[in-house]
Amino acid sequence: MSKTGRYTKMAGMAGLAVLAMSAPAFAQEAEEAFTLSAPETAYIFNTLLFLIGGFLVMWMAAGFAMLEAGLVRSKNVAMQCTKNISLFAIATIMYYLIGYNLMYAGVDGGYFGSISLWGVDDSGGVAADGTGYASASDWFFQVVFVATAASIVSGTLAERIKLWPFLLFTVILTGFIYPIQGAWQWGGGWLSEMGFSDFAGSTIVHSTGGWAALMGALILGPRIGKYVKGGGVSPMPGSSMPLATLGTFILWLGWFGFNGASQLALGTIADANAVSTIFINTNMAAAGGVVAAMLLTQLLYKKVDITMALNGALAGLVSITAEPLAPTLGWALIIGALGGVIVVLTVPLLDKLHIDDVVGAIPVHLFCGIWGTMAVPLTNGDTSFAVQATGVISIGIFVAVTSLVLWLALRFTIGIRCSEEEEMMGLDKAEIGVEAYPEFTAS
Amino acid sequence: MKLVMAIIKPFKLDEVREALTAIGVQGLTVTEVKGYGRQKGQTEIYRGAEYAVNFLPKLKIEVVVSTDQADSVVSAISGAAKTGQIGDGKIFVISVEQVLRIRTGETDAEAL
Numbered sequence: 001m002s003k004t005g006r007y008t009k010m011a012g013m014a015g016l017a018v019l020a021m022s023a024p025a026f027a028q029e030a031e032e033a034f035t036l037s038a039p040e041t042a043y044i045f046n047t048l049l050f051l052i053g054g055f056l057v058m059w060m061a062a063g064f065a066m067l068e069a070g071l072v073r074s075k076n077v078a079m080q081c082t083k084n085i086s087l088f089a090i091a092t093i094m095y096y097l098i099g100y101n102l103m104y105a106g107v108d109g110g111y112f113g114s115i116s117l118w119g120v121d122d123s124g125g126v127a128a129d130g131t132g133y134a135s136a137s138d139w140f141f142q143v144v145f146v147a148t149a150a151s152i153v154s155g156t157l158a159e160r161i162k163l164w165p166f167l168l169f170t171v172i173l174t175g176f177i178y179p180i181q182g183a184w185q186w187g188g189g190w191l192s193e194m195g196f197s198d199f200a201g202s203t204i205v206h207s208t209g210g211w212a213a214l215m216g217a218l219i220l221g222p223r224i225g226k227y228v229k230g231g232g233v234s235p236m237p238g239s240s241m242p243l244a245t246l247g248t249f250i251l252w253l254g255w256f257g258f259n260g261a262s263q264l265a266l267g268t269i270a271d272a273n274a275v276s277t278i279f280i281n282t283n284m285a286a287a288g289g290v291v292a293a294m295l296l297t298q299l300l301y302k303k304v305d306i307t308m309a310l311n312g313a314l315a316g317l318v319s320i321t322a323e324p325l326a327p328t329l330g331w332a333l334i335i336g337a338l339g340g341v342i343v344v345l346t347v348p349l350l351d352k353l354h355i356d357d358v359v360g361a362i363p364v365h366l367f368c369g370i371w372g373t374m375a376v377p378l379t380n381g382d383t384s385f386a387v388q389a390t391g392v393i394s395i396g397i398f399v400a401v402t403s404l405v406l407w408l409a410l411r412f413t414i415g416i417r418c419s420e421e422e423e424m425m426g427l428d429k430a431e432i433g434v435e436a437y438p439e440f441t442a443s
Numbered sequence: 444m445k446l447v448m449a450i451i452k453p454f455k456l457d458e459v460r461e462a463l464t465a466i467g468v469q470g471l472t473v474t475e476v477k478g479y480g481r482q483k484g485q486t487e488i489y490r491g492a493e494y495a496v497n498f499l500p501k502l503k504i505e506v507v508v509s510t511d512q513a514d515s516v517v518s519a520i521s522g523a524a525k526t527g528q529i530g531d532g533k534i535f536v537i538s539v540e541q542v543l544r545i546r547t548g549e550t551d552a553e554a555l
Contacts, residue, residue, distance in 0.1 A: 233494070234492075234494060235489035235492045235494045301491070302488075305488065305489070307489070307490055308491075348491035348492065351492055
């Protein structure tokens, strides 16, 4: 508006007359300029899918932050928020510096790509087959996935890990560990040549985060007082169920981007149908996870456990992530519900083994990630259990071993755990000096 | 003068306040407290693990009245706070030696 106004004022009546005379020719030019070929239209829709999916998945970082803020005690909430915002930033930077090209540049059936900075490259133009997209939209969509894997680790290790060692682990996880195993499948590496199938990352994103979290929990040890002598468990209830619920809903919303946009194209009717099917299957699996977790906790413990219902939603979502397209709605419900069952049964199992997972990330992301990946052949005839198992095991071993070595290295150099006194005081005061709820009296 | 101190169930506060207002009590102090009695708290389950809730949330109300009013205050509180279930609470009556209203300097009965 303002630009037009200024032009008119400067040019005056003469200018307007010229404008009026040239109007027909101008309109014709415009008409030609705005005629898009089918591949160009597809390019725009593909790009739009990446961008919408990308910002939905970016928002999952907020979901993890709120879920974790709600499931830790109030004295550690600000620390948990700090970890979540910083890990997202680190993942972004590392994926630019190293990660993307290590995962995608010239993998060619091998084990990793090249080490180089990523940069925008749209020189290829518009692919004639309608599969084109803006390169930056793809990069953006990929970078938010890395952050998701890193978020998983932060919840498990909450309430006792020091900030900077955790962030150093995040640097290596997002710059090297995640991209290398990702290259094996999504980068066109050896697993993809073998016929492994992991649509949106039950194994590549969720189990990877889960393995890194499990190794961290083993090296870090449980929170003081969590396991009492004689094998008893002393629960430490989370500070805010509303925040944990909000976080879960945000993650559920974000998952439509996570799975839906992993179709990677929206330029044809077939793709539009596929993305839509993925949306409803994703939603149904989450619903199945919630209801299964609620029914099972009611049966086992005589009360519905809200934290298990929230974990159940995420369990269903992780379970359907390896194959959100092929299942019918009924299969999606079953796959998600079994994820919910897995979570309710394995959360106490980890406690029996004295593995302290504050938010249940290991059952949700690791165990359901494995389940979801192994469930792919149930609905997708082009896959096999043997190849799926090969992917689960090989990525599992790679991530577990590299994470274990890294956690041990950090533990025996700079140390990863807060002192007992700091842990009892709460990491908000001890580590960052800012309390989440400074006006609350100590209880 | 007597200090009537009562531990009650939190959801009974409004009824207790109304009962006290009805018999002319002019002021009340309420504190959120936690504690246990003969039942030693309760057990709850969180994420599959049973744990003891050793201290249950209660409210402590405190009101200072003249000695001749103390009995009616006690019966008003006990009447309003009673559910008949475990955990209804207790009432304690304690002698008060001196009262002073800070703003005016009034003392004892005048300050109540």
